[in-house]
Amino acid sequence: DAKTTQPPSMDCAEGRAANLPCNHSTISGNEYVYWYRQIHSQGPQYIIHGLKNNETNEMASLIITEDRKSSTLILPHATLRDTAVYYCIVRVDTNAGKSTFGDGTTLTVKP
């Protein structure tokens, strides 16, 4: 599985968009990009995933560059409850595809 690189921490003002970057320069054609977040010490929560196209759901948007070597998770209107550790993962599209978690980005939303 490809490795990902994320900044260790970011701040965002409440109500503003939070843009979390992720580099995955060695991603393969059959690897998906997934984003999860972990609030306090709870189990990680799935946010969104994509392969080539940009994706949007009720929680966030995912922008994947055309060469697929990087992506950005966008929380359009961050709230204090979005303070969490955000993990970007790439995983091969097979039954045995493993999800390897790095240290993620700690996002702090400030009032």
Add this chain to the structure above:
Amino acid sequence: NAGVTQTPKFQVLKTGQSMTLQCAQDMNHEYMSWYRQDPGMGLRLIHYSVGAGITDQGEVPNGYNVSRSTTEDFPLRLLSAAPSQTSVYFCASRLGKRGSSPLHFGNGTRLTVT
């Protein structure tokens, strides 16, 4: 809809003791996995299974055994606990046949080995 259920939530062991962390899912997921998370760190994969009767090692398998006799259950066994195994353990599952399926996590077991 229970999802992924882990028991116990908390456990304290003495060095050398053995125990089994339980994980059960009711979503008919083929893929199940165990992670550990040390303070301030990300999750590290211990073992995983792509279906009943099939298991494989992850990044940090030493000191842990697993088995998968049913689709629903994936227990993690510590045969002789060591202080280095003090951590939070998360079980996760997903659909196996479809590649683009996200992981569903349990709420974790917080283990302290003294």
